[in-house]
Amino acid sequence: MGDFTTLFSVNPSSGVPIYRQLIEQVLGLIASGRLRAGDELPSVRQLGAVLSVNFMTISKAWARLEADGVVLHERGRGMVVQAVGGAGPTPQQLRQVRELMDQAVVRGVQCGLSRADLKAVFRASVEECGL
Amino acid sequence: MGDFTTLFSVNPSSGVPIYRQLIEQVLGLIASGRLRAGDELPSVRQLGAVLSVNFMTISKAWARLEADGVVLHERGRGMVVQAVGGAGPTPQQLRQVRELMDQAVVRGVQCGLSRADLKAVFRASVEECGL
DNA sequence: GTGGCCGTATTAGTGTAGTAATACACGTGC
DNA sequence: GCACGTGTATTACTACACTAATACGGCCAC
Numbered sequence: 001m002g003d004f005t006t007l008f009s010v011n012p013s014s015g016v017p018i019y020r021q022l023i024e025q026v027l028g029l030i031a032s033g034r035l036r037a038g039d040e041l042p043s044v045r046q047l048g049a050v051l052s053v054n055f056m057t058i059s060k061a062w063a064r065l066e067a068d069g070v071v072l073h074e075r076g077r078g079m080v081v082q083a084v085g086g087a088g089p090t091p092q093q094l095r096q097v098r099e100l101m102d103q104a105v106v107r108g109v110q111c112g113l114s115r116a117d118l119k120a121v122f123r124a125s126v127e128e129c130g131l
Numbered sequence: 132m133g134d135f136t137t138l139f140s141v142n143p144s145s146g147v148p149i150y151r152q153l154i155e156q157v158l159g160l161i162a163s164g165r166l167r168a169g170d171e172l173p174s175v176r177q178l179g180a181v182l183s184v185n186f187m188t189i190s191k192a193w194a195r196l197e198a199d200g201v202v203l204h205e206r207g208r209g210m211v212v213q214a215v216g217g218a219g220p221t222p223q224q225l226r227q228v229r230e231l232m233d234q235a236v237v238r239g240v241q242c243g244l245s246r247a248d249l250k251a252v253f254r255a256s257v258e259e260c261g262l
Numbered sequence: 263g264t265g266g267c268c269g270t271a272t273t274a275g276t277g278t279a280g281t282a283a284t285a286c287a288c289g290t291g292c
Numbered sequence: 293g294c295a296c297g298t299g300t301a302t303t304a305c306t307a308c309a310c311t312a313a314t315a316c317g318g319c320c321a322c
Contacts, residue, residue, distance in 0.1 A: 017280060027241035043298065054282045059299060076289035078298060089242040097239045098252055104231035105256040110158035111220040111228060115262045121229055122253050125236040131246045148310060174268065185312045190269060207319035209268060 005042040005050050007034065018053055022061035026070065030081060037083035041071060068092060136173040136181050138165065149184055153192035157201065161212060168214035172202060199223060 007029055010021045029035035041047075041062060048055035062079045065071045069090050071079045089097070108118045138160055141152045160166035172178075172193060179186035193210050196202045200221050202210045220228070239249045 019280075024241075027238075031241045031243065044300095045298085056283080056300090057281060060280085062299080073299065076298065089244055089248075093242040094252075097235060097242060097244065097249075098256070100231070100235035100238055101252050101256045102259065104228060104235050105253070105260055105262075107158075107231055108228040109260050109262060110155070110162045111224040112162060113220055113228065115257060117220075118228075118257060118262070119253075121225075121232050122236070122250075125229070125232045126246060126249060128233065129236055129240050131236075131240065131249070150310075175270095176268085187270090187313080188311060191310085193269080204269065207268065 003042070004035065004039065005047050008042070008047060008051065010051050010053060018057050019061040019064070022058065023064060026065055030070070035081055037081050039081045040077065041079040041081070043078055134173070135166065135170065136178050139173070139178060139182065141182050141184060149188050150192040150195070153189065154195055157196055161201070166212055168212050170212045171208065172210040172212070174209055
């Protein structure tokens with residue numbers, strides 16, 4: 001397991017908070033299998049230097065990932081990716097997805113979309129994700 | 132068509148911005164048919180007085196609804212609900228729903244949910260909305 | 263015209279999220 | 293012991309969202 005710093009990149013002027021961009025990237029890397037259980041995330045200082053971002057911003061992202069159970073802080077080592085793929089989503093994660101889905105559906109209903117319309121939108125999103 | 136002020140209520144301490152609560156309520160009232168094309172929204176001052184909210188906050192909500200094409204500002208009359216139910220959702224609204232749906236699906240994928248899992252979550256949300 | 267009603271533009275106050283700077287605690291290898 | 297590596301706690305700065313106060317322009321009834 002080597003150095004994963006090159007896998008990351010941020011766009012400070014995108015409007016999306018940097019720490020959130022990092023979270024999304026870690027989740028994406030895990031989902032795509034490029035980051036696996038046991039891998040170590042780059043250290044906050046190292047990645048901060050490479051991305052020209054304050055290391056506290058990286059720390060916030062890593063801390064949030066730890067709170068979500070995605071990684072674990074092992075003392076004297078760093079942030080280690082947890083075996084989340086095999087165990088399936090945590091209740092916490094599932095709740096998040098449910099909330100997001102509710103928002104989408106409610107908005108759709110408010111706009112007058114029918115059940116079929118919503119289903120079409122849902123299918124389009126799924127296809128877009130390559131599922 | 133009379134006075135619709137009694138249909139509205141806000142909770143300033145809910146964490147959700149007041150103006151957004153009002154937008155949601157208008158959209159909901161239209162979706163449920165209690166507010167129809169041609170109906171006039173309460174005036175910003177009247178509703179502001181009833182709800183003990185600054186009328187500029189109401190104005191922001193109404194202005195946003197107008198920007199979304201939900202209502203139209205008719206000079207010397209007020210905010211009039213547009214015929215949006217029959218015409219179907221505007222491209223703008225549809226884009227919003229798509230974005231929300233994408234967020235939900237992407238997050239689900241990142242959490243390792245399968246297509247079937249996502250479908251289940253989607254169906255649950257739809258049921259919850261009474262569709 | 264006058265008064266009263268509509269929403270709006272402008273400006274300011276307030277709270278909070280995001281970011282950053284500093285100092286710190288812990289673990290490892292020498 | 294010391295040097296160097298982790299991430300963290302605390303604090304402060306900045307930007308923006310939300311709310312509010314004031315003054316304004318348009319429309320209608322009289």
